[in-house]
Amino acid sequence: MERGEEAQALMAALARGERAALARLIALYGPGVQRFIAAQLGSRSEAEDIAQEVFLRVWAQAGRYDPAKGAVSSWIWRIALNLCIDRRRRLGWRRFLGLEAAPETADEAPDAEAVLDGRQRLAQTRAALARLPERQRAALLLRAAGGLATAEIAAALGVSPGAAEQLLVRGRAGLRAQLGPGSREEEKG
Template identity: 40%
Template sequence: MTNNDPDEALLERVASGDKGAVREMVARKLPRLLGLASRVLGDRAEAEDVAQDVFLRIWRQAGKWRSGEALFDTWIHRVALNLCMDRLRKRREIYVAQPPERADPGARPDSGIAMREERDAIKAAIDALPDRQKEAIVLQYYQDLGNIEAATLMGISVEALESLLARARRNLRASLAGDRP
C-alpha cells in the first residue's frame, strides 16, 4: 500500500488484526457515515445498521484492498450510499395501511417552534426529492464533498452532478415556496 491515502496505513493495520486500528477506524469514520446514512434514510436506527454493515465490509476487505484504484474514503462512502439505496428500494416494496410511528427527531422543546418548523419543512422537501437528486444534495451540502468527489461517488460526470443539483435546488425552492415541481 502507498501512503497517498492517509487511511491506507490504518487499513493495513486493520488487515493485520490490530484491534486498536479497528477502534481508530470506527472513531475516525463513524460520524460521517452516520451523518450520510441518517440524511439519506431519515432514520437513525437504519443509519446505524448501515454503518455497522460498512464496518463489517471494511474488516472483511481490509486485506484485499488494492491501493491506487480509489481513495478508501470514497469507497466507504460509495458502499454506504449503495446500502442506503438498497434500503430505500426495500421501503418502496413494503405496503402498509398507515406509516409507522417514529420518535420525533426534532429539536429540544426550548429550541423554538419556528426553527423546528423550518427544519422539518426542509427535511420533508429533501425527502420528497427523487433519490439521485437527494443523494447529490446530501453529498454536497451535508457531507461537504466537492463536485468531483460527489460525482465520483455517484458514478456520474461532474456535469451530470451539476444538473442533478440544479434540478434538486429548483425542486426544493418550489416545494418550500408551497408549489409542487
C-alpha cells in the same frame, strides 16, 4: 499526514488484519457516515445500525479495496449509499405487503414557538429532499451531512465530477423551488 493518505495506510493495515486500523477509520469517517445515513433514512437509530454494517463491510472487504479505483472515503461512502438504498427497498416492500407500519411522525408539541418553527422548517426541508430525484438527494446529503467535495461525491455516486456538480446544482434548484423564494434551507440540508 493528509486524511486521504492516512486512510490509505489504514486500509493497508486493515487488509493485514490490524484491528486498530478499523477503529481509526471509524473515528475518521464514522460521524459523517452516520449523519448521512440518518438523513437518508430519517432514523437516528437505524443510522447507527447501518453505520455499523458499513464498517463491518469495510473490515470484511478491506483486501478487495483497490486504491487505483478511488479514494478510501469514496469507497466507504459508496458502501453507505448502497446500504441505504437496500434498506429503503426492503422497507418499501415490507410496507407494500403490510408487514411493517409506516413510520410515525415526530412529536410536534414543543414548549416554545421557536422550537415549533424550527421543527416545521426541518420537516418541510426533509419533505422537499424526499421529493427530489434519488441521485440529487444523495449528492446533496453527501455534501451536507458527509462534507464531501464534488470529486468525492462523484466517486461515491459513480459519475463524473461534472455530473456530480450538475446533480448538486439541480438538487439545490429543486429545493429552492419547493421551499419558496428566499429560503436558505437547501444549503443546510
